[in-house]
Amino acid sequence: MILKDGIVFDPASGTRAVIDIFIKDELIEKIGPELAPRFQGEEIFDCANLWIFPGLVDMHVHLREPGYEYKETIETGTRAAAAGGFTTVACMANTLPVNDTPSVTRYIREKAEAQGVVEVLPIGSATKGLKGEQLAEMGLMREEGIVAVSDDGFPIRNAGILRLVLEYASRFELPVIDHCEDLVTSEGGSVHEGKTGTRMGLKGIPCVSESMVAARDILMSQWMEVPIHIAHVSCKATIDMIRWAKIQGIPVTCEVTPHHLALNVDDLFLSNYDASFKVNPPLRAEEDRVALLEALKEGVIDCIATDHAPHDPQVKMVEFEYAANGISGLETALPLVLEAGKQAEIPPLVLLEKMTVAPARILGIDRGTLEPGKLANLTIFDPDEAWTVDPSAFFSKGKNTPFAGRTLTGRVKATFFRGKAVFLDRGNPWGLIPVCAKEG
Ligand SMILES: [Zn+2]
Structure with a gap:
């Protein structure tokens, strides 16, 4: 799977760049520019204008x-x-x-x-x-x-x-x-x-x-x-x-x-x-x-x-x-x-x-970075999307938020844990089936 053209943040190395991420099974296999043409046959997801950062x-x-x-x-x-x-x-x-x-x-x-x-x-x-x-x-x-x-x-x-x-x-x-x-x-x-x-x-x-x-x-x-x-x-x-x-x-x-x-x-x-x-x-x-x-x-x-x-x-x-x-x-x-x-x-x-x-x-845990060989735990985020907080739509059972009705800017579009999508936003931009939805 390739996440293409995302704005990739890796706070550990201080990097912010438009690059591709190649995920194989549960690991990040490669990070770099223009990976897509070199890995034909993989699923390619367009992440233009979206942020990608470590989970x-x-x-x-x-x-x-x-x-x-x-x-x-x-x-x-x-x-x-x-x-x-x-x-x-x-x-x-x-x-x-x-x-x-x-x-x-x-x-x-x-x-x-x-x-x-x-x-x-x-x-x-x-x-x-x-x-x-x-x-x-x-x-x-x-x-x-x-x-x-x-x-x-x-x-x-x-x-x-x-x-x-x-x-x-x-x-x-x-x-x-x-x-x-x-x-x-x-x-x-x-x-x-x-x-x-x-x-x-x-x-x-x-x-x-x-x-x-x-x-x-x-x-x-x-x-x-x-x-x-x-x-x-x-x-x-x-x-x-x-x-x-x-x-x-x-x-x-x-x-x-x-x-x-x-x-x-x-x-x-x-x-x-x-x-x-x-x-x-x-x-x-x-x-x-x-x-x-x-x-x-x-x-x-x-x-x-x-x-x-x-x-x-x-x-x-x-x-x-x-x-x-x-x-x-x-x-x-x-x-x-x-x-x-x-x-x-x-x-x-x-x-x-x-x-x-x-x-x-x-x-003292080895998490929070984006590097080849590390677990593919990462988040795709639209920094510009505005949305209104509706506690009834929370996955959490706790609806206790002081932000109900408040309009926030920036929305998580997808979260990958060990290479699998465990959350996909309503729009499901890529038509992936999140593993957490399998039991309905
Ligand atoms: Zn506490």
Whole structure:
């Protein structure tokens, strides 16, 4: 199969060029100009004016299985991933049961192999039951395929436990991802603490509840010389801390979500208490959003992760302060990132780097590049197509998005995983039969 005349981005090598890609079985066989005439008899697909880039890598999603299959399953979550242009997703451990033992890890991996349409990499919990007390079975989970440890959803409250987590995780070469939140200062809060939150009559979550835990993590990482990754950074104060850490050479990395780049607390105010805007950490002030974009441009923020958090309608259709946190983010991520990046004048190649090779590097996996001999995981994208977000058309079971009705520019046309089309857009420009549609 040949993808002809696409605008090919390979962030790992900094390439952006109009070239052809020759895919054979599940691998990229060749990349170069004018391959088409040399390989007669192959299927040739015209990709003129379309972007082709490595399948996106998302290091932070919630697939909800096992235990919350009414919110999402590995099957629906990976279809949503494919529709968003992702070919690798790492799923957090806050399932039921929690992924804190090798048997749960094995269950997720086997389920993903049987029903997933893209690659699923399980993240094990750092502590048993996400309780922050005793360490989870990291070594045994590693043997079953976890790629990192995290208590995401909760911070690791006790610094002594964090120390042990870093010590053990580094022994097994597992990255540690921390959800930075001081639960005392955030208690009872449901919005960013500030004027808008007060006007809404809701208790706030101050920026310091994130930045003080990030500061602790950074100092711990410096002292132990063990890397730590800070999940979903939302505040300028946290960014300032991470910038300082990087200047000191402390091995800290971090991620930002598309929704924190796209929205601020005033958007929530205008939504009139729409719980689909409720997320943790909360949507922050405009100055925080601008600081996140600047940090992305500067390289202080290493990567972009969706924190895809699908929910059933019941937990969102209640008073704002009681509603569950989370946004179903896989299917809108890339156009939102490109739009926010445009405002901050960040080139698409840089943004794509943050969604491919950068998260792959943090997880220590060989993904997110386009090179001969590598797996043919890639995405074809029309950068100019405008479309309106309709949650009822989502592959995800989670329809909880604050972007419903919003017109976005740029649409995934096809996603290939191991050389097979696992998603094709409505138009199906090439008449291919996607493998994920075979059961109807
Ligand atoms: Zn999360």
